[in-house]
Amino acid sequence: MATVLIVEDNDHLNNAYKIILEKSGHKAVTAFDGDEGLQQAAKTKPAVILLDLLMPNKTGLEFLEEYDAAKHPETRIIVLTNLGEEKQVKAAMALGAHRYILKAHASPQQLATIVNHIVKKEIEP
Amino acid sequence: MTKKTTSSPKPQSTTRRSIAGSQESKRNNRHAPVGFFPQDDGYCVIELLFDAEQKPVNYRFLEVNQKFKQKTGLKNPVGKTVLELVPDIEKRWFEAYGEVALTGKPAHFEDSSEVMGRWFHVYASRFGGSESRKVALLFTDISEHTAAQRALRESEQHLRATFNQVAVGIAHMSLDGKWTRVNQKFCDIVGYSSKEILSQRFQDITHPDDFAASVRAANDIRDGQAASRSLEKRYIRKDGRVVWVSVTIAPSLGRTGRIKHFITVIEDITSRKQDAESLGYRSALLEAQNEATPEGILIVDAKGKILSYNRRFVRLWGIPKELLKAKDDNAALAFAMTKLHHPKKFLTRFNYLYKHPKEVSHEELILKDGRIFERYGAPVRKSGDELYGWAWFFQDITVRKQAETALRKSEERFRHLADSMPQMVWTADPDGRLDYYNRQWYEFTGFHKGETSQSWRLILHPDDADICLEAWQESVQTGQPYQMEYRFKDRHKPGTYRWFLGKALPVRDQSGQIVKWFGTCTDIDDIRRMLDRKHELEEMAADLREQHEQLLALSDAKDEFITLASHQLRTPATGVKQFVGMLLEGYEGKLTKGQRGMLEIAYESNERQLKIIDDLLKVAHVDAGRVRLSKSPCDFGKLLTDVIREQQSAFQKRHQKVVVHKPARVVKAEADPRMIRMVLENLIDNASKYSPEGKTITVDLSRKAGHAIIAISDQGVGIYKKDRDKLFQKFSRIDNPLSTTVSGTGLGLYWGKKIIDLHGGTISVTSKIRQGTTFTISL
Numbered sequence: 001m002a003t004v005l006i007v008e009d010n011d012h013l014n015n016a017y018k019i020i021l022e023k024s025g026h027k028a029v030t031a032f033d034g035d036e037g038l039q040q041a042a043k044t045k046p047a048v049i050l051l052d053l054l055m056p057n058k059t060g061l062e063f064l065e066e067y068d069a070a071k072h073p074e075t076r077i078i079v080l081t082n083l084g085e086e087k088q089v090k091a092a093m094a095l096g097a098h099r100y101i102l103k104a105h106a107s108p109q110q111l112a113t114i115v116n117h118i119v120k121k122e123i124e125p
Numbered sequence: 126m127t128k129k130t131t132s133s134p135k136p137q138s139t140t141r142r143s144i145a146g147s148q149e150s151k152r153n154n155r156h157a158p159v160g161f162f163p164q165d166d167g168y169c170v171i172e173l174l175f176d177a178e179q180k181p182v183n184y185r186f187l188e189v190n191q192k193f194k195q196k197t198g199l200k201n202p203v204g205k206t207v208l209e210l211v212p213d214i215e216k217r218w219f220e221a222y223g224e225v226a227l228t229g230k231p232a233h234f235e236d237s238s239e240v241m242g243r244w245f246h247v248y249a250s251r252f253g254g255s256e257s258r259k260v261a262l263l264f265t266d267i268s269e270h271t272a273a274q275r276a277l278r279e280s281e282q283h284l285r286a287t288f289n290q291v292a293v294g295i296a297h298m299s300l301d302g303k304w305t306r307v308n309q310k311f312c313d314i315v316g317y318s319s320k321e322i323l324s325q326r327f328q329d330i331t332h333p334d335d336f337a338a339s340v341r342a343a344n345d346i347r348d349g350q351a352a353s354r355s356l357e358k359r360y361i362r363k364d365g366r367v368v369w370v371s372v373t374i375a376p377s378l379g380r381t382g383r384i385k386h387f388i389t390v391i392e393d394i395t396s397r398k399q400d401a402e403s404l405g406y407r408s409a410l411l412e413a414q415n416e417a418t419p420e421g422i423l424i425v426d427a428k429g430k431i432l433s434y435n436r437r438f439v440r441l442w443g444i445p446k447e448l449l450k451a452k453d454d455n456a457a458l459a460f461a462m463t464k465l466h467h468p469k470k471f472l473t474r475f476n477y478l479y480k481h482p483k484e485v486s487h488e489e490l491i492l493k494d495g496r497i498f499e500r501y502g503a504p505v506r507k508s509g510d511e512l513y514g515w516a517w518f519f520q521d522i523t524v525r526k527q528a529e530t531a532l533r534k535s536e537e538r539f540r541h542l543a544d545s546m547p548q549m550v551w552t553a554d555p556d557g558r559l560d561y562y563n564r565q566w567y568e569f570t571g572f573h574k575g576e577t578s579q580s581w582r583l584i585l586h587p588d589d590a591d592i593c594l595e596a597w598q599e600s601v602q603t604g605q606p607y608q609m610e611y612r613f614k615d616r617h618k619p620g621t622y623r624w625f626l627g628k629a630l631p632v633r634d635q636s637g638q639i640v641k642w643f644g645t646c647t648d649i650d651d652i653r654r655m656l657d658r659k660h661e662l663e664e665m666a667a668d669l670r671e672q673h674e675q676l677l678a679l680s681d682a683k684d685e686f687i688t689l690a691s692h693q694l695r696t697p698a699t700g701v702k703q704f705v706g707m708l709l710e711g712y713e714g715k716l717t718k719g720q721r722g723m724l725e726i727a728y729e730s731n732e733r734q735l736k737i738i739d740d741l742l743k744v745a746h747v748d749a750g751r752v753r754l755s756k757s758p759c760d761f762g763k764l765l766t767d768v769i770r771e772q773q774s775a776f777q778k779r780h781q782k783v784v785v786h787k788p789a790r791v792v793k794a795e796a797d798p799r800m801i802r803m804v805l806e807n808l809i810d811n812a813s814k815y816s817p818e819g820k821t822i823t824v825d826l827s828r829k830a831g832h833a834i835i836a837i838s839d840q841g842v843g844i845y846k847k848d849r850d851k852l853f854q855k856f857s858r859i860d861n862p863l864s865t866t867v868s869g870t871g872l873g874l875y876w877g878k879k880i881i882d883l884h885g886g887t888i889s890v891t892s893k894i895r896q897g898t899t900f901t902i903s904l
Contacts, residue, residue: 016700019712020707082695082696103703104699104702108710
C-alpha cells in the first residue's frame with residue numbers, strides 16, 4: 001500500500017481516481033488545484049502523484065516547477081491530462097514527470113495497473 | 126606863346142610834388158633876378174590873374190629868359206597869358222601858382238613836359254610884396270637823372286622778377302652756410318616756405334651722403350681754387366622725400382674783392398636721375414632676360430653681320446667661339462648646316478626669308494643628333510620701315526616633342542580604350558566645355574561623329590535637364606566630382622528614355638589645377654527597372670511577411686483552440702469512460718446481463734467518440750504542418766510485435782489469427798517510432814475489423830533495395846479498384862458489407878499516409894474482391 005496524491009480539479013474524476021486507487025489498496029489523498037497539491041505533497045509525502053495539468057491557481061507545469069522532482073526521488077509523478085500536445089508532453093517530462101497519460105486513454109483498470117506497477121517498482125505496462 | 130602844342134611845365138603826379146612846408150623848400154626859396162640863375166635853367170616871372178571870387182584863373186608872362194623859351198618852345202610869350210598860348214592847360218597850375226602868390230610860401234616840385242618828354246624841377250616863389258600877384262618860376266632839367274632812376278628801378282624789378290620766376294632755384298648763402306635769400310623755385314624744390322628756409326643752414330637740408338662734397342665745393346671757392354663749382358647732390362625736403370639737384374656755387378664779391386656770400390643755382394634733376402636709373406635697370410633687365418631665357422638668341426644686321434648672341438645660342442649649336450668672334454653670319458650658317466638633318470631645305474628657307482624681310486617665320490629643325498629645335502625669326506626694324514637686322518630665336522624642344530608624341534599616343538590609347546568601353550565616355554576642358562565623346566556616344570545619340578558642341582538638352586528628359594546641367598556647372602566651379610542619374614532620349618524607341626548614371630571626375634596636374642574632366646554615362650536603365658521591380662517585390666515580401674505573421678498568429682490561435690477544444694471534448698468523455706468502466710469492472714457490485722450489455726454499448730460509444738476526437742486532432746496537426754518527426758533507428762520487427770500483442774485481445778475476440786513473417790536479421794530504419802507505431806496500429810486494426818471472424822491476418826516484414834517493407838494483409842471483402850483512390854482521402858468510407866457494422870472515422874488512412882509521406886516513404890494498396898486487401902509500407 002502506498003500513499004497516492006490525486007491533484008485534479010474535476011470533482012468527479014478526482015473522486016473516481018480516489019475510488020480506483022483505494023480499491024487497489026492505496027491510501028488516496030486528494031487536492032483540487034496546484035497550490036493545494038503542493039501543500040498535500042509536502043504534508044503527506046506520497047509515493048505517487050497523479051497530476052492534472054489544466055487547473056486553477058497553479059497549473060500542473062507550475063506545480064512541477066515548484067515541487068522540483070529532483071528533491072523527491074522517492075516520489076513518482078504521473079501526469080494525467082487530456083492535453084496531448086507534444087510540447088506539453090516534453091515540458092512535463094523535462095520537469096520531472098515519470099509518465100504522461102491521456103485520461104481519455106486510461107480505463108480504471110489500466111490506471112490501477114500502472115499505479116500498482118510503479119508502486120511496486122515493477123516493469124510498467 | 127605862339128606854339129599851341131607847347132605847354133609850360135606842369136605837375137605830373139601829386140606824389141612827386143611838395144607844395145610847401147618842407148625844410149628843403151625853405152632852403153631853396155630864392156628871390157633872385159633872372160640873370161642870377163644858371164644859364165642852363167629856364168626862368169620866368171608871371172602875374173596871376175584872379176576872378177571876382179579871388180580864384181586864380183590865368184596868368185600872364187611878364188619876363189622870360191632864353192633858356193625858358195628853348196625849354197618850353199614858347200615864342201615871344203612876354204605880355205601874353207598862358208591861356209592865349211596854351212588854351213587847354215590844366216587849372217591846377219593856376220591853383221599851385223596862385224597859392225604861392227597869395228600866401229607867399231614858395232613851392233618846389235618835379236614834373237614833366239609831355240611835349241618835350243623831359244622832367245623838370247620847378248621852384249616857385251612870390252615876387253614882390255604881399256600884394257604882388259607875381260611869381261618867379263625856375264625850371265631845372267632833370268630828365269636824365271629821372272631816366273637813370275627809372276632804369277634802375279626797372280632793372281631791379283626785372284632782376285627781382287627773374288630771381289623769383291626763373292625755372293631754377295637761386296639762393297644766396299652766407300659763408301657760414303646760412304640761407305640769406307632764396308627764390309620761389311628753390312622753395313618749391315626743397316618744400317619749405319622762404320621764411321622757413323631762411324632760418325636754416327645748407328647743412329640742415331643736405332643729404333648726409335652729399336654733405337662732404339658740398340662743403341668741399343664751397344671751400345674750393347672760398348679758398349680761391351675755383352671760380353665756381355657744380356655738383357649733383359641730394360636735398361632732403363621738408364616732407365622727408367629726397368630730391369636730386371644739380372647745384373652750381375659761385376661767389377658774390379664785394380667792392381673790396383672779398384666774398385660777401387655764395388650764390389647757388391639749383392636745378393631739380395630727380396626726374397633725370399630716375400630716368401637714368403630706369404635706363405640702367407632696363408638694360409640690366411634686358412641683359413638678364415637675354416641670358417636667362419631658355420632660347421638661344423642671335424641678332425644679325427641687315428647684311429648678315431652678327432651683332433650679338435647669348436650663351437644659350439652657343440651651347441645649343443656648339444658653335445666654336447672663334448667662329449662667332451669673326452661675327453660672320455655665313456660661316457656660322459655653314460657650321461649650323463653641318464648639324465642639320467635636312468640642310469638644303471633649311472638653306473632654301475633661309476634664303477627665302479632674307480629675300481622677304483617682312484615675313485616672320487616659325488619652324489622646326491631636326492638635327493642629326495636627334496634633337497629638335499624650334500626656330501623663330503623676325504626682322505628688327507627701326508622706327509620707320511627700314512630693316513635694321515634679324516633676330517633669330519632657337520629653342521630645344523626635343524623633350525617637349527617627345528612628350529607631345531607620348532601624349533598623342535596616350536590619347537590614342539585613351540580613345541581606343543574609351544571606344545572599347547560599354548559606357549559613353551567624354552572629356553571636357555577645365556571650363557566645362559566638352560571636347561571629346563567616344564564612339565558609343567555617337568551611336569546612342571545619333572549626333573554627327575566628331576561634333577562636340579551639341580547641347581545635352583536635345584536629348585535629356587525635360588524633367589532632368591535643368592538639375593543635370595546645373596549640377597554640372599556647380600562641379601565645374603567647385604571642382605567637386607559630378608554624379609547624377611538622368612534620362613536620355615532613346616532614338617531607337619521614339620518617345621522613350623533610358624536611365625543613365627552620369628559621373629565625372631576632375632583630372633588635376635601636380636599643382637592641383639584641373640586640366641581635364643573625365644566623364645562617363647553608364648546605361649543603368651535595366652538596373653533601374655530591376656531596382657524598381659526589386660522595390661516592388663520587397664514591398665510585396667513585406668506584405669507577405671505581415672500576412673505570414675498574421676497567419677502564424679492565427680495558426681497559434683488555432684493550435685490553442687485545438688488544444689483547449691480537445692481537452693474540453695475529452696474531459697466529459699473521460700468522466701463517462703471512468704465511471705462506466707468502474708461499473709463494468711464491478712466497483713458497484715455484480716451486474717445483470719442486461720445491465721452489462723447496455724453499459725458495454727455506452728462504453729464503446731464513448732470510446733468511438735474519444736477515437737474521433739483523437740483522429741481529428743491528429744489530422745488537424747498534420748494538415749497544419751505541425752507534426753515534427755523525432756527520428757531514431759527503429760526496429761520494425763519489435764514494433765510490430767508490440768502492436769500485435771497490444772491488440773491480441775481484439776483478435777481473440779474475433780477469433781482471428783495473426784501470422785507474422787520477418788527475416789532473421791533485424792530490419793531497422795530511421796523513423797519516428799511513436800508515429801510509425803500509430804500508423805501500424807491503425808492498419809492492423811483495420812485488417813482485423815474488416816476481416817470476418819476466424820480469418821488470418823498476415824504481416825510480412827522484409828528489406829528490399831535498402832528499404833524496410835511492411836505488408837499487412839487481411840482476408841476481408843476486398844476493395845474495388847474504383848474505390849482504392851478514395852482510401853487515403855479525408856473522411857472517405859468505402860461501401861462494403863462490413864462498413865456499416867465497423868466503426869471508423871475515415872481519417873486513419875489519410876493521417877497514416879501523411880505520416881509515411883513525412884518520412885519520405887510510400888504506402889500502397891492491392892486488393893482482390895472477396896479475397897482480401899494488402900497495405901504495403903516502404904520506408
